[in-house]
Amino acid sequence: MTGARPSAALQPPADTRRIGRIRSETISTAAIFALTIILILASRFVSPALGSWDQVDTIITLASFLIVVAFGQGLVILVGGLDLSIASMITLGGVLATTWNGSLGSEWVLIPAVLLTCACVGALNAVGVIWLNIPPFIMTMASGIMVASAALGYTSGTPRGAAPDVFLALMKGSVGSVSAVLIFVLIFVLLAWGLQSATAFGRRLYAVGANREAARIAGVTTWRPIMAAYAISAICAGFAGMMLVGYANGATLRMGDSYLLPSIASVVIGGSSILGGRGSFAATVGGAILLTTLGTVISALGMDQGWRTVIEGAIIVGALLILREDLVARLRNRSAG
């Protein structure tokens, strides 16, 4: 069959895969932000209070938790895993921040201590996934249940204590006329995007996620980026927990539950491959903002939590289907070209 086209065999087509990837990522990022803006503008029809600058500010504040969590989830998905311990890690971050608040002296000891505890749990997840060969979603689900149960026992059912002042200032304060959390989100997104897209570490994550064996042969010590991804995910979740505590001025044992599934949904809507090795954080941020906007519109319409959940599930399946078609088209192009 191949012998029938000798010219094609002699002159291999130029490698356009990288350009193709960049183009498709830019397009999907642009599309998702455009969709968000349209949704915000359209929400004016639902209620005149929506669609204003204040609402944008509120949406970014509400989305900030999801953006931070989704960065970690995105890294784990990028290396071919899935982190289901996020809900418990958010709770752990919040519970530790309030219970340890005041007992560790300075807040600048408290915050690293909480984040370090979270990182340890994340590293344990990685140990199970890498060396014990436990499927990622089972390992993280098990550690999630264990952490949740530990938090329940540790607080005897009712978390006590107040939020650290730093997080109260972050979530409630403002710099000039701009709220502090908006600035924080901007800085976080820039740093996180830089880490994932412009560093050698980021490239190793992509390499390990796309093909672990190939990455190993190319000289990447494959366990390191994988362990880093799980640890960063746990740290992000713990940090989001502290942000939530600052926002609500107190911790509850179920505070993380409503962020687990949206974190996965944001990453998937953002066009990352659930199989790993493909995705961009910019699009994930778009996905997180889109989901949050959708949530506020749905509540403004007076629809209950149930429908919101149904729509979230449908969005995940829909995004998977669209991405699949994308994949098929690209494969077809490659074999034709």
Next chain:
Amino acid sequence: MSASADAAAASVPGSNLGVAIRRGLTDGAGVVAILYVILFTLYALWDRSALTVSGVTNLSNNAAPLALAAAGESLVVISKGFDLSVSGIVSLSNVLMATYPVEGPGGALVSLMICLGVGGAIGVLNGILVAVLRLQSIAATLGTMIMGQGLALVIMDAPGGTIADWVSYTLTDVLFGIIPISGLIVLAVVALWLIFRRTDTCLGVFAVGADETAASLSGISVVRARFAAFVGAGLLYGLAGFMLSVQTATGNPTAGTPFLMLTFAAVALGGVSLTGGRGSLVGAVIGAATLMLLQKVLFSGGVSSFYTGIFQGAVMVLAIVFGSLISRLASTEPRA
């Protein structure tokens, strides 16, 4: 026990009994059955009521929903997939039964049909997404799980409602004063499995799980095998939701959430290989029974209910590590 069996098998190469015992042990179902017996002995020593008819009925009623859910999950896992929709289906059927209670034997049948219908429908949806459209099973079933949970919340936004009295009393009762009905239902599913094992479709499920390309090259319809696994799983989750409602006698839109982790723990504990192609529904059922028994043992051992999650998580991780160790031993030992 196992050491002497191994020795016998080694000294008499080709000994049928030795091979059979060894296969039983490395199958996983045998190991978990031994574990169950040990745990049950412990439990009976602690709590004498375990040996009475009501004690056994209690255990059986407790374990039946999880056993049925794990049975369904084992089908998908054997075909090399993961099905997260179990918690959505269990919640949805529980909520439907509590919202529309129907009395009498006819009512039980109607409710059962509704549960099987819900499970079957979501199973078909999963089958289309995973088998036909070739989406990754975790992601696709995550989507259907969320939709199922959402629909359960739409139907009932807070715990409430009641299951028809006749249904919940009769199905948790004992037959002829000694046989728990819930146990009979699980046994019926096991019997169906033993029949299913002889069909070509089941062979296809195992073959696809072991090596999809090889299966497809040998003329097995990969789509059909996967589809069958998801639909069968969906029906069994519906049945699990039915039995859970019968047992709790009330509705709860998040009733299915604990099932997600427990079914995978039960499947892993039951020796079903999480990488597909090996295992048995029977193992998953015994695995589920062992998990529920473990909870009882922990309770009667005086462990605070706060900490049961830690034990469940640990058991789950240990079960998987243990299971993969056993299968590694089985694959490296020379053929007898």
